[in-house]
Amino acid sequence: MSQTVFPENFLWGGATAANQLEGAYLADGKGLSVADAMPGGKIRFEVLGSPEFDWTIDEEKYVYPNHKGISYYEHFKEDIALFAEMGFKCYRFSIAWSRIFPQGDELEPNEAGLKFYDQVIDECLKYGIEPVITISHYEMPLNLAKKYGGWKNRELITFYERYAKVVLTRFHRKVKYWMTFNEINSALHFPALSQGMVLSNGAGDFKNIAQAWHNQFVASSLAVKIGHELDPDLKIGCMIIYATTYSLDANPVNQAATMEQNQIFNYYCADVQVRGEYPGYTNRFLNSRGVKFEDLDITQEDLDLLKAYPVDYVGFSYYMSSAVTVTGDESDTVAGNLLGGVRNPFLKASEWGWQIDPVGLRIALNELYNRYQKPVFVVENGLGAVDEITAEGQIIDDYRIDYLRAHIEQMAKAIEDGVDLMGYTPWGCIDLVSASTGEMSKRYGFIYVDLDDKIEGSGKRMKKKSFDWYKQVIASNGTDLA
Numbered sequence: 001m002s003q004t005v006f007p008e009n010f011l012w013g014g015a016t017a018a019n020q021l022e023g024a025y026l027a028d029g030k031g032l033s034v035a036d037a038m039p040g041g042k043i044r045f046e047v048l049g050s051p052e053f054d055w056t057i058d059e060e061k062y063v064y065p066n067h068k069g070i071s072y073y074e075h076f077k078e079d080i081a082l083f084a085e086m087g088f089k090c091y092r093f094s095i096a097w098s099r100i101f102p103q104g105d106e107l108e109p110n111e112a113g114l115k116f117y118d119q120v121i122d123e124c125l126k127y128g129i130e131p132v133i134t135i136s137h138y139e140m141p142l143n144l145a146k147k148y149g150g151w152k153n154r155e156l157i158t159f160y161e162r163y164a165k166v167v168l169t170r171f172h173r174k175v176k177y178w179m180t181f182n183e184i185n186s187a188l189h190f191p192a193l194s195q196g197m198v199l200s201n202g203a204g205d206f207k208n209i210a211q212a213w214h215n216q217f218v219a220s221s222l223a224v225k226i227g228h229e230l231d232p233d234l235k236i237g238c239m240i241i242y243a244t245t246y247s248l249d250a251n252p253v254n255q256a257a258t259m260e261q262n263q264i265f266n267y268y269c270a271d272v273q274v275r276g277e278y279p280g281y282t283n284r285f286l287n288s289r290g291v292k293f294e295d296l297d298i299t300q301e302d303l304d305l306l307k308a309y310p311v312d313y314v315g316f317s318y319y320m321s322s323a324v325t326v327t328g329d330e331s332d333t334v335a336g337n338l339l340g341g342v343r344n345p346f347l348k349a350s351e352w353g354w355q356i357d358p359v360g361l362r363i364a365l366n367e368l369y370n371r372y373q374k375p376v377f378v379v380e381n382g383l384g385a386v387d388e389i390t391a392e393g394q395i396i397d398d399y400r401i402d403y404l405r406a407h408i409e410q411m412a413k414a415i416e417d418g419v420d421l422m423g424y425t426p427w428g429c430i431d432l433v434s435a436s437t438g439e440m441s442k443r444y445g446f447i448y449v450d451l452d453d454k455i456e457g458s459g460k461r462m463k464k465k466s467f468d469w470y471k472q473v474i475a476s477n478g479t480d481l482a
Helices: 044-048 074-087 111-124 142-146 156-170 184-188 191-195 206-230 250-275 282-287 302-310 358-372 398-416 465-474
Strands: 011-015 090-094 130-136 177-181 235-243 245-247 314-317 322-324 378-379 421-424 445-447 462-464
Touching: 011 074, 011 111, 011 130, 074 111, 074 462, 074 465, 111 130, 111 156, 130 156, 156 206, 177 206, 177 282, 184 191, 184 206, 184 235, 206 235, 206 250, 206 302, 235 250, 245 250, 250 282, 250 322, 282 302, 282 445, 358 378, 358 398, 398 421, 398 462, 398 465
Parallel strands: 011 090, 011 421, 090 130, 130 177, 177 235, 235 314, 245 322, 314 378, 378 421
Antiparallel strands: 445 462
16 A cells, blocks of 8 residues: 555554463452463363363462463563554553452452552553553453352442442543453353353353343443543443354355344444444344343343443454354354354465454444444454574564455555544554463464463563564554555
């Protein structure tokens, strides 16, 4: 592209999550989070999906890489300096709820935790980097999952409201951009991460998942209310996984199935949070899973709150697309970001089986913007891969550059389509523990961190080839992608 289509104030940056990089899991009064109870390695989801799993930490049996992360808690100044060297305009990160309220149900916050994020925010602002904060990103206090049963319990609305009020009040003068919950729709397939529910505390009953979503919707609206009362100019968004969804063929039956998958996965949570009301297909969706809307604990006050305080923008993660068939052979399947699907013969896949589809991002941006008519923000996108260090000490990750370049090109086309795109924060701008597999070897970053899957190693930070490439992209505002 010779002439930029990206606006002058476009938020180029990167994204991380507290539970995947901070470490220091019990430092300065921090309590345990659900992420701290998730074992590392490919066995992670198998363990979390076991009927016996009850959020107990068993260090004799499993490794827990989230406990150490990449020691960002001690190295955040060094890491943010590297982000600044790349020219970041923004940095999306999350606050660890259990640093602020260690058990989740206390009346008073942990001041040491607040002071840590004061330092992180100030370090960003020192370099002119706009903080973009996710209030809850897969790390609710473990006590709320064990004692209260996770988000299916309405008491969590009160606990989240208290937490959101504390962080918004503390940081709103320095932080303009916020998101209430990370990938809230992920609970359709795996409620452990975002809702704190596994089979032993209710994940097997879809009514609990639907109730938990409702409670989160109410909590999200309360956060918007708090934020806008503090400062009407704050921008508080939702955050969903979006997987552009295609029918595998032109059979109308498969087209209808594709429509339904779009509704229940891509749109349900966003429809409520952005439009402020439950969509027309709610009853069909819930009934298909044995749940009646009228059996959920939903008050008129709740519905009024949802309508009065919808989110300001739509943040979303985009890694892959999905294909659907209900008439053909579904044996040829692929993996994905909590959403697999039928193999699309037109796409290649990553080492972890996630099908790569840059054009799908342009489609996603158009679909979301034209559905909601609110700004959209690509807050996660990236390629998980095994990176090798050459004999000369270099990390030549051309595959990552190719992936990101192709997606940025499609973002530019979406802007030309008329999409109001706020920014782009590729996932794992520095290597961190993978949420899906609990591995360090599944790397996303522009910055290599010398740690293995057992979190052993020097922890040294090293620039990959993609570091200088992304620096050039930002400096040129998206015109130089070579």
